[in-house]
Amino acid sequence: MLFKKYIIFFLTSAFVVLTSACLGNLCLANQSLQFSFHKLESDKKGPTILVVGGIQGDEPGGFNAASILATRYKITKGSLWIIPNLNFISIINRSRGVYGDLNRKFADIRSDDPDYHTVMEIKKVILNKKVDAILNLHDGSGFYRKKYIDDMYNPDRWGQSIIIDQEKINHPFGNLIETAKKVVEDVNLKIKLQEEKYSIHNTKTSDGNEEMAKTLTYFAIRNLKPAFGLEVSKNFLTYKRGYYHLLVIEAFLKILGVEFQKDFELSFSGVKDAINKDIQICLNSKILLDMEDARRQLRYIPFRKDKKIELNSRNPLFALVEYQGKYRVFYGNRDITYLYPQYFEYDEQGADSISIVIDGVEKTIHFGKMIEVKNHFIVKPIKNSRVNLIGFIGEEEKKDEANILIRKNDFIKKFSIDKSGLIYRIEVYKEEKFSGMVLVKFII
Numbered sequence: 001m002l003f004k005k006y007i008i009f010f011l012t013s014a015f016v017v018l019t020s021a022c023l024g025n026l027c028l029a030n031q032s033l034q035f036s037f038h039k040l041e042s043d044k045k046g047p048t049i050l051v052v053g054g055i056q057g058d059e060p061g062g063f064n065a066a067s068i069l070a071t072r073y074k075i076t077k078g079s080l081w082i083i084p085n086l087n088f089i090s091i092i093n094r095s096r097g098v099y100g101d102l103n104r105k106f107a108d109i110r111s112d113d114p115d116y117h118t119v120m121e122i123k124k125v126i127l128n129k130k131v132d133a134i135l136n137l138h139d140g141s142g143f144y145r146k147k148y149i150d151d152m153y154n155p156d157r158w159g160q161s162i163i164i165d166q167e168k169i170n171h172p173f174g175n176l177i178e179t180a181k182k183v184v185e186d187v188n189l190k191i192k193l194q195e196e197k198y199s200i201h202n203t204k205t206s207d208g209n210e211e212m213a214k215t216l217t218y219f220a221i222r223n224l225k226p227a228f229g230l231e232v233s234k235n236f237l238t239y240k241r242g243y244y245h246l247l248v249i250e251a252f253l254k255i256l257g258v259e260f261q262k263d264f265e266l267s268f269s270g271v272k273d274a275i276n277k278d279i280q281i282c283l284n285s286k287i288l289l290d291m292e293d294a295r296r297q298l299r300y301i302p303f304r305k306d307k308k309i310e311l312n313s314r315n316p317l318f319a320l321v322e323y324q325g326k327y328r329v330f331y332g333n334r335d336i337t338y339l340y341p342q343y344f345e346y347d348e349q350g351a352d353s354i355s356i357v358i359d360g361v362e363k364t365i366h367f368g369k370m371i372e373v374k375n376h377f378i379v380k381p382i383k384n385s386r387v388n389l390i391g392f393i394g395e396e397e398k399k400d401e402a403n404i405l406i407r408k409n410d411f412i413k414k415f416s417i418d419k420s421g422l423i424y425r426i427e428v429y430k431e432e433k434f435s436g437m438v439l440v441k442f443i444i
Contacts, residue, residue, distance in 0.1 A: 037082075038070040048130045051080065054066065055086045055087055057091040060332055061240075066084035066085075073260050078257060087102045099115050103136075105119050135252060139232055142154070142233060145199060160197065160231065164177060165212060184199065186251040232244045239272035240268055243267070276292065288370055294419075297337065298337055300340065301341050302344050344432070353365055356378065359375050374443050378404065389427075393410060423439055423441045426440055
């Protein structure tokens, strides 16, 4: 069971709002792609920590870890504010920065810069009087070590380090070096391999480090907000990067006084499952599509004739991109599937659910949901409507496929949503209007 969250968006609609602007060969579908802002609050007074992921779009460890924070954690003391996808357009393009490095635009930015709005909005969040500390998530090269060991372990590498700009600022949490030391000590006790342990990297930004003076963390420091850069090594696969990010974040939360719960095991396999499982999208509140094992192409998806799209997901890393008459589904920087639309008028005034007998038990199922079936199911007849079971092979062709006992072998596998051939679509139409869809998943 996923924890319920308090979520705020800077734009209307869902986790992703789409745009008609084009970038290279990508055209985003309706409005502007913007980051999401998640507030995990508790009733128990404590500090507010802001976590930022995805400031650079080619660092999936950071934005996947932040997404897990937003969806799988519950705060029991204090508050956790999360922006998992700050530079969303660069994330889906697998680019450090489509419009240049966003993390070098906090000292100065022109008003005509495409990143201007994003920078101004995140600055407002950082400067919010409730924010007590900021953690900025990065994936860095190699392994930082204060002294040169070899090409992969040396002072010019950034991975497996906690970044501070200076040792102290005037703030209750302003002893940056001491906090970083406590975090590194806590984390390193839990890391078995010496080569994967963390170090502290003080960039001494105010001493003349011009590059670091342009960053988000130094903007925070200049405004007397404690800020830390969390760097995980790019040498690791994404799930392992996510694990280390969460390990470090949890250490910060404990030291700073934020208490939490989570609904998964913090381990390599636990984080891998948190990234790859239970990932679904819902379109226009009527169509659920499971993305965990999605086929590369999903055809004849009932889109609205007016092309209005509302994309909802528990996961803030999904985006829908129009591409040569079809739609590409992105999950972070992963191109998951192509949706081939079939356009219909939507039945907005009709029923929002159907009755299905599942393994002998009748249940009311709302559109945009998925049911699990062990042996068989029957969709109950719907007045003035017809049921279309996508991929169903009956003895005779029927316009309405309600009131038929259906088993898994009654479907043609190539019409399944998933590559395993277990998930199929139940679609309902009223005359020529689309009413809604329910997914059926066979449990084997």
